[in-house]
Amino acid sequence: MAVNIKAGIVGGAGYAGGELLRLLLLHPNVELAFVQSRSQAGKPVYAAHPDMLGETELVFTAEAAIPVDVLFLCAGHGEAAKFLSENQVAAETKIIDLSQDFRWNEGTATANVEADSRSFVYGLPELQREQIRQAQHIANPGCFATGIQLALLPLAQQNLLTSEVHVSGITGSTGAGQSLSATSHFSWRTENVSTYKVMEHQHLREIKRSLLSLQPEDQPAIHFIPYRGPFARGIFITAYLQSELSLEEAQALYKEYYAEHPFTIVSDQNPDLKQVVNTNRCVLYLQKHGNMLVITSLIDNLLKGAAGQAVQNMNLMFGLEETTGLKLKAAAF
Incomplete structure (x- = not known):
């Protein structure tokens, strides 16, 4: 019997909310009931997302x-916890939060929301797919956190x-969100590269927690340098560490x-960013240089x-094939 899911989005005017809107409108098992946005309330969704013109008549x-x-929270860091503290959400409603508000409290009652008793499972399917299938509430991982964890x-x-891990990663401007800042203006961002949050990016916290769940002893330090890139979307990460594995052994380990x-x-083969842009894929590539695994x-x-990834988690929570609604074409050109 077909599964029919009634979904709602809180915070649908931003980049992540817009991507989620596009995916859910085309999902064969989803009816999109509402898209909330206080800043755009009363306007058609195509006012904020012009590519939706002719696709839907939904109004914010x-x-x-x-x-x-299922309720998707795309309201930004701090706003998801605030929303749940101020609104009655039925116990049977599944929640997928795309902010960082609940990423560090998996398996426990959340401390972020006053008088709230919900427990959030960390939603990285490649780490704990079976826990996600049984979960009522999901904390969707961060973008850099996803790419780095899948590498490790x-x-x-x-x-x-067994040795310190050194990571560099460059991200597109959409990673900074839709609100304007000095470093997201086109005139600053184009033909420019800069670092930010060197060695103290907030995603390190969830990365370390996840790795500890697999390797609880002798956890090495992770040194991470993030870069702002002169492009709109995509993340390109390079991680390296000392390893006794041969290249063939490492490839076999990862493929298994x-x-x-x-x-x-x-x-x-050495990949490029266009292979993953506009898809839900992660592409990994291994190299061995001396005793360094890259x-x-x-x-x-x-x-x-x-x-x-939020839709991937929804599919798992509702017993659907994991790839449903996510067979997307890469932007090859």
């Missing part, structure tokens, strides 16, 4: 039209993170780990790093 609502089967999970599972995970692909990890920050 000022309030969330609860109840629904196979090693952690075999207790092979991800054999049952449809969106993570281990490539034998792992390249590529994702689309708005899809596998946000909205696409």
